[in-house]
Amino acid sequence: xxxxxxxxxxxxxxxxxxxxxxxxxxxxxxxxxxxxxxxxxxxxxxxxxxxxxxxxxxxxxxxxxxxxxxxxxxxxxxxxxxxxxxxxxxxxxxxxxxxxxxxxxxxxxxxxxxxxxxx
Amino acid sequence: xxxxxxxxxxxxxxxxxxxxxxxxxxxxxxxxxxxxxxxxxxxxxxxxxxxxxxxxxxxxxxxxxxxxxxxxxxxxxxxxxxxxxxxxxxxxxxxxxxxxxxxxxxxxxxxxxxxxxxxxxxxxxxxxxxxxxxxxxxxxxxxxxxxxxxxxxxxxxxxxxxxxxxxxxxxxxxxxxxxxxxxxxxxxxxxxxxxxxxxxxxxxxxxxxxxxxxxxxxxxxxxxxxxxxxxxxxxxxxxxxxxxxxxxxxxxxxxxxxxxxxxxxxxxxxxxxxxxxxxxxxxxxxxxxxxxxxxxxxxxxxxxxxxxxxxxxxxxxxxxxxxxxxx
Numbered sequence: 001x002x003x004x005x006x007x008x009x010x011x012x013x014x015x016x017x018x019x020x021x022x023x024x025x026x027x028x029x030x031x032x033x034x035x036x037x038x039x040x041x042x043x044x045x046x047x048x049x050x051x052x053x054x055x056x057x058x059x060x061x062x063x064x065x066x067x068x069x070x071x072x073x074x075x076x077x078x079x080x081x082x083x084x085x086x087x088x089x090x091x092x093x094x095x096x097x098x099x100x101x102x103x104x105x106x107x108x109x110x111x112x113x114x115x116x117x118x119x
Numbered sequence: 120x121x122x123x124x125x126x127x128x129x130x131x132x133x134x135x136x137x138x139x140x141x142x143x144x145x146x147x148x149x150x151x152x153x154x155x156x157x158x159x160x161x162x163x164x165x166x167x168x169x170x171x172x173x174x175x176x177x178x179x180x181x182x183x184x185x186x187x188x189x190x191x192x193x194x195x196x197x198x199x200x201x202x203x204x205x206x207x208x209x210x211x212x213x214x215x216x217x218x219x220x221x222x223x224x225x226x227x228x229x230x231x232x233x234x235x236x237x238x239x240x241x242x243x244x245x246x247x248x249x250x251x252x253x254x255x256x257x258x259x260x261x262x263x264x265x266x267x268x269x270x271x272x273x274x275x276x277x278x279x280x281x282x283x284x285x286x287x288x289x290x291x292x293x294x295x296x297x298x299x300x301x302x303x304x305x306x307x308x309x310x311x312x313x314x315x316x317x318x319x320x321x322x323x324x325x326x327x328x329x330x331x332x333x334x335x336x337x338x339x340x341x342x343x344x345x346x347x348x349x350x351x352x353x354x355x356x357x358x359x360x361x362x363x364x365x366x367x368x369x370x371x372x373x374x375x376x377x378x379x380x381x382x383x384x385x386x387x388x389x390x391x392x393x394x395x396x397x398x399x400x401x402x403x404x405x406x407x408x409x410x411x412x413x414x415x416x417x418x419x420x421x422x423x424x425x426x427x428x429x430x431x432x433x434x435x436x437x438x439x440x441x442x443x444x445x446x
Contacts, residue, residue, distance in 0.1 A: 004126060005228030008166075011129040013219035017212045018136045025208035028198040030145050030191070034152055037183070038136050041159050044175075045132075048168045053237060054230035058169040059257040060338060061249050069232070071167035072241040073257040077266060080258065081273040083174045084343045084428055087183050088280035091435040094190040095287040098442065101194050108199050 008049035015042035027109040051075035153184040169339040177347035189439035252413040263417040267400045281431030288438040324352035342421040346428025374434040381427030
């Protein structure tokens with residue numbers, strides 16, 4: 001399994017860049033937000049992968065005093081809160097997109113810019 | 120075996136992500152995003168992050184899908200095909216991917232116990248939480264105890280984002296007659312099977328959420344997970360019975376009160392610590408016995424987190440569901 005020891009990090013890099021691609025290349029605003037979600041999930045994966053300890057278990061101490069290996073709890077805490085913050089900010093983004101659609105009648109970036117130029 | 124399963128999951132994640140970006144149908148993309156989150160939750164579970172997996176399953180596969188779908192009901196479902204000329208972004212992304220993958224060769228292998236990340240404060244947390252707080256779940260102890268300052272900031276961000284959603288979507292449109300015009304106003308009242316099955320599930324979803332809230336010190340759970348799961352239960356009720364019925368049990372005024380109340384409870388625990396002679400968010404002074412004080416403080420803080428998260432997510436859903444589609 002030595003060969004796959006970095007596989008999590010490669011998947012992280014791929015997901016991060018797939019998300020980034022959607023953000024920079026797609027014109028649809030909802031697609032951009034989905035890309036942002038993927039980007040965000042990639043970062044979560046990076047943190048949780050780093051927390052893993054070989055032969056460890058979830059950091060819940062069942063029998064205090066017994067020698068046991070636990071995975072690192074700190075990245076878990078950071079990502080746990082980040083997921084909930086992530087959904088709140090995505091909701092905020094969606095709210096802005098809904099308002100844009102009501103004002104411009106479209107959520108395609110190029111059409112919005114064209115309409116701005118006409119004004 | 121588990122390692123192999125993990126590798127398959129990670130590969131599926133990449134495939135799903137590519138499909139999300141490629142598909143022109145936004146509805147399909149949102150459903151794929153839900154699958155993506157479920158795969159991600161399974162991956163987190165394999166990587167020993169039980170608490171994170173719970174949150175990702177409730178938020179990513181549940182709540183986020185509902186929010187995207189209720190926003191899509193107000194937007195166009197299909198993405199317009201944009202003409203070619205995508206070479207520049209593809210080149211940038213490919214080059215950055217290669218750079219990032221090259222950089223990973225310097226990283227310690229997965230699960231290496233001697234990696235720098237495991238040498239800093241984590242061993243201290245693992246050693247001290249059973250002693251200082253008598254808590255089995257170290258994640259909860261770090262979240263609401265050792266790093267409560269961080270968590271307070273995050274709760275305030277959630278509150279701000281929730282209020283932002285409500286303010287953006289409420290602008291000058293007070294609650295007026297919305298009979299049948301809003302996308303989910305009618306709910307699924309006319310669909311017997313989802314309604315009956317859904318109604319059966321709601322009490323168990325909420326009960327499980329409450330279990331996570333109160334059992335978070337001893338097993339996976341805590342305010343964030345519980346809040347997300349309870350919110351899913353309440354939103355499911357609104358989906359089944361219609362927007363008006365959902366509004367009736369939790370009016371906007373109550374929701375705003377709960378959102379701010381949870382955050383204020385968190386702050387109040389911190390200030391109570393100061394008044395009793397400790398530092399801000401120092402729980403040890405809350406009771407005569409420092410360990411009991413720590414536990415009391417963590418319980419109260421987690422309750423505040425749970426209340427704010429639940430009401431913010433429900434309020435965000437209502438903000439979208441109440442909106443009438445633009446002509």
